[in-house]
Amino acid sequence: MAEKLIEIKDLQVSFGKGRKKFIAVDHVNIDIYKGETFSLVGESGSGKTTIGRAILRINPVTGGEIFYKGRKINGKISKELDMEIIKNCQMVFQDPMASLNERAKVDYIVSEGLINHKLYKDEADRKAKVDAAFRDVGLLPEFSTRFPHEFSGGQRQRIGIARALVMNPEFIVLDEPISALDVSIRAQVLNLLNDLKKERDLTYLFVAHDLSVVRFISDRVAVIHKGRIVELAETEELFTNPLHPYTKALLSAVPIPDPYLERRKELLVYDPSMHDYSKDGPVWEEIKPGHFIYGNQAELEKYRKELGM
């Protein structure tokens, strides 16, 4: 098995204090291996973005640990390690309309990371790095003197990707990178992300609510509900043998672009009160090699039967 790039152990993230405290992410355990695309899927408010932001040290962690290449990166860390994380872990945001500074030229937007951390020798070096990032995402370097509003949605998302790439990262958190884009350009951006991954040996954490895209792009998928990961497996395994009722409900809700199948599918509804955890407490169990699920003993027994074990 490949090297573990990111390890998340018992992560908890909460917002607010005292009576207003809200636990957004609870008891999350994930390993992300080098070179894979790991997807986090869940509805809005499930905490999927918060996990991505916690890894990048944007949201402070209230419990648990996060490791990057075996070194702890949450809480207080040395300046050198902090710099290393900033350089190696980058993020692409959902809405390219909102995430680019409207008043800055894209040349500045893309090179902001370099400028803030003095990661270039001289002006020529900076320019060369920015031009290379532009070319990598399929934009012409001549565009760099323009402002974000002069670009189309797909091009803007390319700028967002270039901004991450210019730091030469190893790991990128993609926070719903295509859900704000038009259907006709989604395929282009997906292809671009896949190509970049191959060329530069990148690792992705892909945060999404659209399962159809997830199936196409990811190697492993974790399903998150109300801040807890309920199921984790390799992509095809998860799509062919979903076990957790929430995963099943989510899969059944995705519209299939085929009228015959779409009109005959059965829509499942997930009701969290179906779990009785009062006596028999739930555990995070590897039910099959690589297939993890959250449930109590009685449920695990049922899941095993479903898998024919």
Next chain:
Amino acid sequence: MNKEIILSAKDIEIMFNLRGRQLKAIRKCSLDLYKGETLAIVGESGSGKSVFTKSFLGMLDANGKVIGGSIMYQGEDLAAYTKEKQWRTIRGKKIAMVMQDPMTSLNPLMPVGKQIQESISRNQGVSGREAKKMAIEMLRKVGIPDPENRYKQYPHEFSGGMRQRVVIAIAVACQPEILICDEPTTALDVTIQAQILKLIHDLQLEYNMTVVYITHDLGVVANVADRVAVMYAGQIVEYGMVEEIFYDAWHPYTWALMSSLPQYGTKGNPLPTIDGTPPNLFMEVKGDVFAPRNKKPLAIDFEEEPPYFEISPTHKAKTWYLDPRAPKIEQPEIFRKLREQRMRKES
């Protein structure tokens, strides 16, 4: 299928005035709506699908104008309407609209119940207690629990899905004949989306409405539509029954849209893309609008605009591919696969 035409738009042309420059957003669009059907209009952003349907309610922005064609509804030509007073007899009462984002289409300073009541009392002439009772009944119908108390609450106290239910309640409260849903679920989660689609369908049956969906999600189209119209650069380039579009489309733009879906891609292989950008509508377009982005254009595509060719009585496409003189062009693999998959499931 019921063949009674309820609304008929013919050769609609819509022009926008943008700082003195003229942009022709809709270029001769014709569409018949049949009573009780569900029609889905698909296309990328900027293809004019919203603008086209907004012209049925006189809701174009102030700088936009219908400059040609007719919209016949109940014996009157809506395209000739000029006064707000005329539109008020149609808008909301006969043709209603559900917008994409429930956050922006509700008034944040008014309790939701009042907003429904407002629409009822304005359009149906009932007032006071009677209207309130109807508003609460409407809230119950769209699946909002405890409507008596929710009636007094403000939009920010509702979740996204519940807010969209309120918007639907406002639109349906006056029992319109035609309901236009402009991307009603794009701002929502998939699980909520499924519920909202079902709600609209149930209401459609109950009130015998004709529903027009505007969407770019082909999965939603497959779920709801009886008929599909594909729009590109201000024109309807192909239309037909939902099966005809999904299993046997003929316009290269429909092909490109279908093939670029990640659902049909194989992992590890690049997805087919639609390169280039839609044409600049400030200028006259010569020939086939889609030709510059078409991977296999014909020579005539750049010379002359194609007419509609009939594939079946319900299915037409605007492409030279269907001309008997055109070289034989294969449909993409994906349609054969979908047809075979369907046959297998049926047997």
